[in-house]
Structures are given as structure tokens and as C-alpha cells.
Amino acid sequence: MAPTTLASLTTLRLGGPADRVLVLSDPTDWPDIVRAVHEQGERAPVVLGHGSNVIASDAGYPGTVVVVNTRGIAAERAADSTVAVTVQAGHPLTDLVSWAAAEHLAGIECLAGIPGTTGAAPVQNTGAYGQQLADTLDYVTAWDWQTNRLLTLPAHTCRLGYRHSRFKVEIGRWTVLSVTLHLTRTSQAAPVTYQHLAAELGVPIGACPTVSEVTAAVLTNRHRRGLLLNPHNPEARQVGSVFLNPRVTPVQAHRWSAAGCPAHRDTDGQLRASAGWMLEHAGFRPGDTVVAGVRCSAYRSLTLVADHGATAAGFTKALLRLTGRVAASTGITLRPEPTAIGLCKQPSEWCPDSGT
Numbered sequence: 001m002a003p004t005t006l007a008s009l010t011t012l013r014l015g016g017p018a019d020r021v022l023v024l025s026d027p028t029d030w031p032d033i034v035r036a037v038h039e040q041g042e043r044a045p046v047v048l049g050h051g052s053n054v055i056a057s058d059a060g061y062p063g064t065v066v067v068v069n070t071r072g073i074a075a076e077r078a079a080d081s082t083v084a085v086t087v088q089a090g091h092p093l094t095d096l097v098s099w100a101a102a103e104h105l106a107g108i109e110c111l112a113g114i115p116g117t118t119g120a121a122p123v124q125n126t127g128a129y130g131q132q133l134a135d136t137l138d139y140v141t142a143w144d145w146q147t148n149r150l151l152t153l154p155a156h157t158c159r160l161g162y163r164h165s166r167f168k169v170e171i172g173r174w175t176v177l178s179v180t181l182h183l184t185r186t187s188q189a190a191p192v193t194y195q196h197l198a199a200e201l202g203v204p205i206g207a208c209p210t211v212s213e214v215t216a217a218v219l220t221n222r223h224r225r226g227l228l229l230n231p232h233n234p235e236a237r238q239v240g241s242v243f244l245n246p247r248v249t250p251v252q253a254h255r256w257s258a259a260g261c262p263a264h265r266d267t268d269g270q271l272r273a274s275a276g277w278m279l280e281h282a283g284f285r286p287g288d289t290v291v292a293g294v295r296c297s298a299y300r301s302l303t304l305v306a307d308h309g310a311t312a313a314g315f316t317k318a319l320l321r322l323t324g325r326v327a328a329s330t331g332i333t334l335r336p337e338p339t340a341i342g343l344c345k346q347p348s349e350w351c352p353d354s355g356t
Helices: 027-039 093-102 195-201 211-224 250-258 275-281 312-330
Strands: 018-024 046-048 054-056 061-068 073-079 082-088 137-144 149-154 174-185 263-265 271-273 289-291 294-296 304-306 339-341
Touching (some): 027 061, 054 312, 250 271, 294 312
Parallel strands (some): 046 061
Antiparallel strands (some): 137 149
């Protein structure tokens, strides 16, 4: 039997073979997964959901990869209009958001259409249109490979920030198995704070449309920007935004805002500038080829698309070319957002010194 390739497990469709791939579909099978990993003499495996934020090495990964494919939502009234919703880690996030809209539960409607699993959401502190998972996260149930125990981690211990969490710092230590959110049963969503979403809805900032209206508007806007991963769309081989919006000083924010670059404060109060604007300022436009086989999306420069003949090495080369051009033209260093697998000695959030 041919080995499973990481290309078949990621949205970029890049990556060589993994030594072993284990699929978790039933939560009760988790002890068997742990046993199988330890029997191979490994401390921890690489864990994937839908692989929608991953760049995997062309050489593959010389170890065990666990694909979390568990599904299921359980809801329980907590207090007043609050509902505690526990979701299995492999459940598609976009399906969870659609379910919440149908149930008139507010709190995650702006996360509609984001690819990936619910279990990956606290790792990235997934967010969009002014909303993030930290707004509603109650706790995470996760396996600690360091102590070989199943633990419940309250939201405040997850150290969630802008596209950040303890899971991204303590790489390889945790496997999220379920996520519990506190959602609000209401006919109205939270006030709209994001201008693009307000424009899509045709309402002023601060308006409170229904949860379903916000969910539909977010999906429409993401479709317009090429961010819905339709497998039949030539833009589908992507990982969404390839760079975080960079932190900037007040002086930098003033300078680049005057030049037209959007700047804002993130949920941590840090000033950030638009990575997409900086890419265009550096000369990269939608549709532009960055390296052979890798181009900017036809919709936006901040998304890179892998075309026929693309490789993981080429994709990382494209990221380095983009960061180099932006640094040369602005003095600001962009930080790649996707997780790297097999590009360094161990899985990591990013490998700036990997040489690839």
C-alpha cells in the first residue's frame, strides 16, 4: 500500500509522505491513538484537522500524523439565555457556525466560512470581521503529551491573543479533543464593528442585524474575496491569509496611515498595519506570479495559490520573497501565519531560519 502523503491531507495539496497516519473518528478511540504513538517510541505526533493552515515539506514527515475527524455538537442551557455548546475537535468550524445560526445562537456568526476544524480554532484564536473565538470560549479539553493526561483548560489559561495561544508556543505538547463555548440565544447578533461587514449588510456601524443575516453576509463577503475553499475553484489550493498584520510603532502607524495603509488596534491593544496593503505597496498585485507555481490569488495579494507544478519549497521561497520586498520598501517585517510541518527539525509555527 502506498504511504499517505501530506498533500492529500492539506488544502495546499503539497507535501510528501508521512511514516504513519492515524485517523481519529470516534472520541472513545483516543486511548488507542495514544498507545499507538507511544509504541512507536514517539513523545507526540503531528496533529491535523483539515490542514487548511499548513505548509508541509516535500520530503514529508518521518513520524506519526494523527488526523482528527471527530464530529458532534452537544448543547446545554447554562443560565438565562446562555447556552453551553461542546463541540468535537474534528467538527468543521463552518458547519458549527451554520448550526448556531439555525439555532439563533449568537457569538460566532462572523466566523462563517472559515475553513478548518473547531479544534484548530483555539490554537489560532480564529477570528474575522471583529470577532474571535476568545469572545465565547469557555474551556478546551486537551491531551497533554508532556504529562500524558487529559486536562480541562479554562479559556484564561489558553492565553489567547491576536491569532495566538499557548498551543502555538507549546508546540507538540497539546492535542485539542473538544471545545466548549458559551453562546447567547437571541434573535440579534452583536453590534457590527467591521466596516466591510457593515457595507455588505448595508447597515451603519453599531447596527445589530439577526444572527442569520450576519452569517449570510460574511459568507457572501468571503466568497467575493476568494476565501471559500470550493475544491472546484482554481483558487482553492491556498491557506488563506499567508501573513499576520504586523505590529507597528505609533510613528510607523502614523507614517503609513498617511500613505493610505489601514492601521488598527488588535484585541490585545497592539497597533497593527495591513499586511495586504503592504504587499501591494511592495509591488505585488492580485494574480501576480511570485515564484514558479505560486501566485497571488486573483482576488487578493495576501492569499497565495499553489498552481500546477508548485512545491512546498517553492511556496516557502515565495513567502521569503514577499517578506524581503516588504521589508525593503517599508522597513517592516511580515510574519507568516501558516504552520510548517517537516520544514524544520520538528513541527513549528514557522521556521524563518530553515533556509527553505
